[in-house]
Amino acid sequence: MKKSIALLSACVLFSSLVGCSAGTVTRAEQQDSSQISVVCTLFPEYDWTREILGDQVENVKLTYLLDNGLDLHNYQPSAKDMITISDCDLFIYIGGESESWVDDALKEVTNPNMKVIRLMDVLSDSVKEEEIKEGMQIEEEDEEEEEEPEYDEHVWLSVRNAETLCDAICDTLCEIQPDQADAYQENLNHYLEKLSAMDASFSEMTEQFSIKTVIFGDRFPFRYLVDDYGIDYYAAFAGCSAETEASFETIAFLSQKLDELQIDTVFTIENADESIAKAIISSTEKKNQKIVSLNSMQSITKQQIAEGANYLTIMQNNFDVLRENLQ
Numbered sequence: 473m474k475k476s477i478a479l480l481s482a483c484v485l486f487s488s489l490v491g492c493s494a495g496t497v498t499r500a501e502q503q504d505s506s507q508i509s510v511v512c513t514l515f516p517e518y519d520w521t522r523e524i525l526g527d528q529v530e531n532v533k534l535t536y537l538l539d540n541g542l543d544l545h546n547y548q549p550s551a552k553d554m555i556t557i558s559d560c561d562l563f564i565y566i567g568g569e570s571e572s573w574v575d576d577a578l579k580e581v582t583n584p585n586m587k588v589i590r591l592m593d594v595l596s597d598s599v600k601e602e603e604i605k606e607g608m609q610i611e612e613e614d615e616e617e618e619e620e621p622e623y624d625e626h627v628w629l630s631v632r633n634a635e636t637l638c639d640a641i642c643d644t645l646c647e648i649q650p651d652q653a654d655a656y657q658e659n660l661n662h663y664l665e666k667l668s669a670m671d672a673s674f675s676e677m678t679e680q681f682s683i684k685t686v687i688f689g690d691r692f693p694f695r696y697l698v699d700d701y702g703i704d705y706y707a708a709f710a711g712c713s714a715e716t717e718a719s720f721e722t723i724a725f726l727s728q729k730l731d732e733l734q735i736d737t738v739f740t741i742e743n744a745d746e747s748i749a750k751a752i753i754s755s756t757e758k759k760n761q762k763i764v765s766l767n768s769m770q771s772i773t774k775q776q777i778a779e780g781a782n783y784l785t786i787m788q789n790n791f792d793v794l795r796e797n798l799q
């Protein structure tokens with residue numbers, strides 16, 4: 473009796489081991505062959521994808537190409553980046569002038585099922601032409617090539633655009649992994665609630681101010697943000713112009729605007745050297761304006777991500793800076 477029980481247990485044990493190990497191998501194989509690869513050029517695309525994937529992010533190879541701190545306008549893919557792009561399942565990019573390298577990269581694609589999201593296509597008519605405002609330093613090139621409109625590629629800086637773009641990313645992820653669609657949709661809905669709450673706080677906050685004008689002693693990638701909330705702006709350069717030197721006329725125009733509107737703050741973008749902002753301030757009557765910066769997320773590093781950077785916290789920080797400095 474004892475013997476047969478022992479034998480039976482051994483059998484059960486043996487079959488459960490075999491069953492279990494066979495099951496593990498199958499699951500591992502399935503996971504490996506079904507593991508998808510998603511490649512994003514800019515930080516917000518990466519962060520939104522991460523939010524939509526939720527727990528599944530561990531089973532997805534998610535690549536953010538600009539993680540070494542190069543900014544959007546200076547990045548060119550390395551040979552290794554080209555290989556990562558060529559066989560990914562989903563490639564997400566902005567699609568502006570700074571990413572003209574993408575056309576060539578997509579000619580090298582080896583995965584016939586690759587899906588591509590160009591954010592500027594998703595937004596279609598909401599994409600704005602780059603605006604030249606009074607006082608701006610104009611690139612010589614711009615003056616010559618007036619026929620072809622340049623589009624402002626900094627579309628991610630509108631929280632409202634972010635909602636549309638997250639929707640599109642979620643739809644495509646669900647097409648690629650239909651068995652995860654319910655979970656992705658749920659993560660998306662949760663994230664959209666946060667974006668929508670942030671949009672509402674921006675509207676409410678900006679309504680309290682009367683001058684509602686920002687003066688940038690720098691490039692100006694924030695047009696999508698300020699337009700959403702009726703904030704006016706003046707800046708040394710349009711978009712992310714390659715110009716670095718501001719003329720006497722530009723400096724003088726911006727300092728006169730500070731005097732005329734009695735504005736106490738000059739804005740820059742992240743990592744700015746502040747020299748233009750300082751020159752503007754030194755030409756004003758008061759000469760005591762402060763310099764603050766907004767983060768346009770064009771060069772978020774691996775380290776910042778490790779320290780917890782995400783789209784919502786960075787936009788919240790931009791919100792706080794605006795709340796403190798709008799008048």
Ligand SMILES: [Zn+2]
Nearest residue numbers: 693711712770
């Ligand atoms: Zn830019």
